[in-house]
Amino acid sequence: MKPMLEKNAAITGLGQSEVGRRLYADPLALTLDACLAAISDAGLRREDIDGLATYPGAGFGNGGFSGAGISDVQEALRLELDWFCGGPETSGQLGSVINACLAVAAGMANHVLCFRTVFESSAQGAGRRAGIGAGAGPGFRASGFMQWTLPFGAASAANWIAMFAQRHFHEYGTTREQLAWIALNARRNAALNPKAIFREPLTLADYLSARMISTPFCLYDCDVPVDGSTAIVVSRAELARDLRKPLVRVEAVGSALHGRPSWDQFDDLTTMALRDASSMLWQRTELRPADVDVAELYDGFSFIALAWLEALGFCKKGEGGPFVAGGARISLAGEIPLNTHGGQLSAGRLHGYGFLHEAVVQLRGEAGARQVPGSPEVALAAAGGGPLGGCLLLTRA
Amino acid sequence: MSEKLSRILPEITPANEHFWHGGARGELSFLRCRPCGEWIHPPSPVCPRCLAKDIAVAAVSGRARVLTFTVNHQPWIPGFPPPYVIAIVELPEQAGLRLTTNIVGCRPEDVRIDMAVRVVFEQHDAVYLPLFEPEERA
Numbered sequence: 001m002k003p004m005l006e007k008n009a010a011i012t013g014l015g016q017s018e019v020g021r022r023l024y025a026d027p028l029a030l031t032l033d034a035c036l037a038a039i040s041d042a043g044l045r046r047e048d049i050d051g052l053a054t055y056p057g058a059g060f061g062n063g064g065f066s067g068a069g070i071s072d073v074q075e076a077l078r079l080e081l082d083w084f085c086g087g088p089e090t091s092g093q094l095g096s097v098i099n100a101c102l103a104v105a106a107g108m109a110n111h112v113l114c115f116r117t118v119f120e121s122s123a124q125g126a127g128r129r130a131g132i133g134a135g136a137g138p139g140f141r142a143s144g145f146m147q148w149t150l151p152f153g154a155a156s157a158a159n160w161i162a163m164f165a166q167r168h169f170h171e172y173g174t175t176r177e178q179l180a181w182i183a184l185n186a187r188r189n190a191a192l193n194p195k196a197i198f199r200e201p202l203t204l205a206d207y208l209s210a211r212m213i214s215t216p217f218c219l220y221d222c223d224v225p226v227d228g229s230t231a232i233v234v235s236r237a238e239l240a241r242d243l244r245k246p247l248v249r250v251e252a253v254g255s256a257l258h259g260r261p262s263w264d265q266f267d268d269l270t271t272m273a274l275r276d277a278s279s280m281l282w283q284r285t286e287l288r289p290a291d292v293d294v295a296e297l298y299d300g301f302s303f304i305a306l307a308w309l310e311a312l313g314f315c316k317k318g319e320g321g322p323f324v325a326g327g328a329r330i331s332l333a334g335e336i337p338l339n340t341h342g343g344q345l346s347a348g349r350l351h352g353y354g355f356l357h358e359a360v361v362q363l364r365g366e367a368g369a370r371q372v373p374g375s376p377e378v379a380l381a382a383a384g385g386g387p388l389g390g391c392l393l394l395t396r397a
Numbered sequence: 398m399s400e401k402l403s404r405i406l407p408e409i410t411p412a413n414e415h416f417w418h419g420g421a422r423g424e425l426s427f428l429r430c431r432p433c434g435e436w437i438h439p440p441s442p443v444c445p446r447c448l449a450k451d452i453a454v455a456a457v458s459g460r461a462r463v464l465t466f467t468v469n470h471q472p473w474i475p476g477f478p479p480p481y482v483i484a485i486v487e488l489p490e491q492a493g494l495r496l497t498t499n500i501v502g503c504r505p506e507d508v509r510i511d512m513a514v515r516v517v518f519e520q521h522d523a524v525y526l527p528l529f530e531p532e533e534r535a
Contacts, residue, residue, distance in 0.1 A: 141408035
């Protein structure tokens with residue numbers, strides 16, 4: 001049996017800045033709002049934080065993709081760090097949190113502050129975001145992976161993920177009427193979340209008549225760029241017992257990527273890296289999908305959440321469409337409540353960390369009007385699409 | 398997409414030159430491992446199958462089949478207006494030998510998965526972008 005050090009990690013603190021469209025706020029200020037809130041929520045002092053982790057780190061991407069890096073936060077809070085790690089080359093956005101779990105379990109740090117900040121809405125408002133790498137001006141040449149996509153106008157993950165969805169439609173008969181329920185369910189839950197961006201009702205007719213972005217995706221299949229920061233404190237479980245909030249433990253993580261690390265060369269075009277991360281997670285726990293009370297699964301595009309549902313075994317491969325159709329099974333009172341805060345589709349693109357935040361909120365019973373009934377004890381948080389994928393299984397101790 | 402669009406072009410390097418310049422000879426070219434015959438894309442200095450470093454440039458037939466596609470309706474790039482069809486095509490020379498490309502020469506609504514296509518090059522100075530059109534015109 002492999003050692004499973006992540007079981008010695010716990011989520012002890014949650015913090016989130018104001019989240020909104022066009023805030024035009026200093027992204028570092030948003031980051032520090034979230035970080036200080038998380039430290040306080042854990043019942044810790046700034047001096048207790050001896051580790052930092054983030055995705056994707058400073059200076060990666062453009063258009064508001066990265067609001068702050070490790071050095072920014074260490075400097076601002078004058079932290080004395082024993083361990084830190086920030087960067088994009090990990091198992092998706094939550095790979096940074098998985099790293100933090102291992103750091104505390106290995107005794108490299110006691111309390112790791114993890115954060116993710118975006119200001120894509122304000123950047124878009126300032127005219128700085130179109131497709132990835134697009135709008136860079138005359139003379140710009142595509143390099144690295146982008147050389148294989150940008151010359152063909154495949155400028156956005158909307159295009160790349162749409163091609164996975166199209167292949168899924170082809171192989172399994174999945175339809176837009178089925179896929180719609182990922183978006184409709186998110187909107188239904190967002191109506192109960194005061195911090196969500198889009199809270200007005202959305203109907204199947206609205207969805208089907210929306211303008212197309214990249215077939216089979218319409219506007220409502222794509223998440224909404226926002227400004228905001230989410231922070232999470234990961235502590236070694238033995239140090240977490242006396243902290244303020246109910247203890248949430250990490251039961252298992254999934255970080256695997258066995259297929260090719262590419263948006264267009266991955267072997268199976270109906271699933272993505274999340275297949276491998278999901279498979280690994282279930283090899284590290286005796287819990288089963290039927291034990292999970294709530295699932296917060298990345299929906300940067302609607303199809304990604306459907307692919308996570310299949311990969312994690314909430315339904316069989318290829319049966320995601322019929323599984324979500326009608327929205328009953330994935331509703332707050334359903335067999336697997338999904339994206340209870342509204343997901344990125346309706347609550348805003350906090351880029352992965354929003355799902356983990358909501359999973360912990362639900363396990364603590366702090367979700368207010370959107371609280372899953374029956375005092376959930378086991379939650380799944382998962383983030384990433386394409387070649388990115390990482391997931392955590394959490395339990396209330 | 399008959400008239401030439403304002404595309405973002407690739408940065409040419411010694412590692413990718415064979416691919417982006419191959420159209421000048423009318424050839425779609427890839428790296429290929431001499432000892433084991435594996436086609437290698439994107440380019441790499443080591444064969445991913447047998448780990449040999451004895452690698453050469455070779456041309457393929459230019460035929461392919463559509464694995465998946467999307468009709469893009471969103472304007473992402475100035476001078477490159479939608480709608481246009483983005484596809485991943487697979488070449489018959491090897492399972493998994495794939496490219497992201499555009500399907501041209503037919504209406505977007507006529508593109509289908511498994512459709513047979515063949516390469517057609519669109520020249521931008523020294524760069525020849527491999528696009529694909531239906532093998533049989535509808």
